Amino acid sequence: MTTLHDDMDLKTAASQAAPARRPAATDLLQRRPELASLFLLVAICIAVAVVNPAFLQASSLVDMGRASVVTGLFALGVFAILAAGGIDVSFTAIAALTMYSLTLMVLTVAPWMPMSLILVLSIVSGAILGAINGLLVYGLGVPSLIVTIGTQYLFRGILLAFIGTVWLMELPPQMVAFGKASLFDFETANGAIITLPVYFLVFPAAAILTWLLFQRTLMGRAIFATGGNAEVAARLGYDQRLVHVFVFAYAGALAGLAGIVHVSANRMANPFDLVGSEIPVIAAVVLGGARITGGTGSVFGTVVGVLLITVVNNVLVLVGIPSTWQRVVVGSFILLAAAFFVTRQRQFHSESIK
């Protein structure tokens, strides 16, 4: 087909696809918005390291590594749900219910249970609770925000009403051991030993698994398809019920796992814990380039978002900014990111008009 019009169409398509016409950096940012957050992350790290070199010591890096695990697991789950066009605010309640019930069960009836089985159980029970979310969202046809606000209350209510309100200060020994197990030991200048725990590996492992899910399976594409346009995805034969149940169960599984990691790391199980910490997690995912309207984002971006939030939460103290200012900083970042994404979209629209 070699008519003039065709050639022109192709040129238009190619020029919109190829970076040639725009500066490379702008184009890259348009396609990979998370790079802006990455840049911010690197800039903050450099700035803080210059002001206070203590930041680069093993102790603070390990602290941050530890702190990122639970947020990271939550964030990967939230990313999967955002990619499918939904939102979840119940994951902390799933984590709290799973971790407390499981810890209580191991303490009272199954002290023999090996740590590996505890971890598997946390994943399975988290997945079941998440699947309930998915079935409700699909079955009721109600926005997932409403459904998960409901289940957050429900799961937390069940925990506090039926399972317990007492802090468990004495954990089962296998969980204590899991929390302490060392991957690396560092000796600081003043002779103290800093430990990077084994459970730190859970976050990168989960990130790689999530990446494989999205890049290498049909389900990953189906999740994005649903987030892009659920009605169209259904029309094209993507089983919407399966996608909904899967994506919420996946987030639930990660939340359940995060719960047990949280307990093991803190060496106690507090039933009032975790719930209320949803917003920073969602903020991390959004800073990682996922749009709240669904269908976008990446695992890499989510990891960057988690690191950014973790760094901001941990380093401001090092440079003498009061911790109460963390919120101001995170809030400004989110607004900046939002403004950035909006201008990005407007630019696109004004170009596509012609």
Added chain:
Amino acid sequence: MSKLPGSDEPFLQLRGIHKRFGGVHALRGVDLTIRTGEAYHLLGENGCGKSTAIKIISGAYEPSDGEIVLDGRSRRALTPLMAMEAGIETVYQDLSLLPNLTVEENVALGEQLVGGKGRLLRGLDRRRLVETARRALTEVGLDPTPALMRTKVADLPLAIRQRVAIARAIACEARLVIMDEPTTSLTRHEVETLIEVVGRLRAQNVAVLFVTHKLEECYRIGGQAIVFRDGQSVAQAPIDSFSRSRLAELMTGRPIEAQRYRRAAPQPEILFRARGLSAGRHFEDVDITLRRGEILGITGLSDSGRNELSLALAGHLPLTAGELTIAGEKVRIARPADAIALGIGYVPEDRLSEGLFLEKSIYANETPLILDRIAGFLGLLDDRKGRAEARRISAEMQLNTDDIDLPVGALSGGNQQRVLIGRWLSIEPKLLILHGPTVGVDVGSKDTIYRAIQAMSERGIGLIIVSDDLPELLQNCDRIAVMNGGRIVDELRAEGADEDRLYQTMVASERDAAE
């Protein structure tokens, strides 16, 4: 399951299909026969059951009664997956592309989905994805460069998107491709390309079923016409055996002649004058003169600047230069509210997303511009007055319902368009800009809309119709201006103007501008 080529058995037959939605009997005994390698045109007014029939063929709806014979096997209903496995693919009017996925994914994911019987928990074969996409894109005449393949669909121009949608349809060995109003939003040269693609599909023994309102294109493509009326199939025969008026009569059940609607002449007084209008790179140095009661048509390819010009006149796009006068007085239009205050109305092309509140009632959609008039004591809205106004507007626009509380989303395209025009009539506009007034509207409703347009002009309203439907402009306008490359390149009297010459001007001038 594959039949010998030349075997006489049809690929698909619908026999006595009925479909009821609650109390609505949408299909009342539909028969149709489809053979591979042939083109079909499903014709009929809006609401005649065309879309319902398509959804039954593609497996989205289950028929209430009747028989579907697919590849010689009789079935009561199809599922989307069954239809896809049999090679039935639908290019919906909205194209059903996923904006956030890449071209290659949009084209070729379906093949892997169908290959795995819809199971999702499977690995994704990237290499096959790329191969399939490359083959399908080539077949629709797109060059599958890596840059194009990895572009997100949201970043593509509309005409390319449509070909991507067709590429998706044929990516998994399609045997029947259904196209729902494929040319509605295409310019004429894009339509030519589409017709070429269809020819290629037929040569590969694929059947193509068009759902369309554009009879001209049906004759150009050829094949069989299937005519629906009131949920029944009333005819199926080679399209050349029907005259245009016979087809229109079959569709509406009443004779409709393709006459020139324009009878009245403009009044001498100049209503609106624009001098040297420019808006960035969209258009420049445009002059327009419009008399009271005059109808001016503006046409051009979709990138000619005609869309932006109409937006600018309505205050939706800022002007960078130029002078506007209304009834001799200099005016400025910077925002939509300025245009409305000056009595300039704008009926957008995409009435669904830009014009109507779909979930709101006819009443609410007809009265938003006259809230001050229906406001009573303390500025509270006087419901009785408002309802009376809405009833008056509905009657004037000849809506097919008396129920002004009906949500607009439940109306047919033609009736929705009339609601929108009626809204502007409520403020007695001086100038009304109609952008694609009959896009996606059936023959019968077109007639009503054209009559309404003529009636408005006789009341002294100046009208600008922006459209690429040349017969529409020729039938309704006093003058037609052809735009290209952001300029008006030709202007001629509509009466007796030659459609081919208009088209040549549009295309020829584009070629000049491209050089």
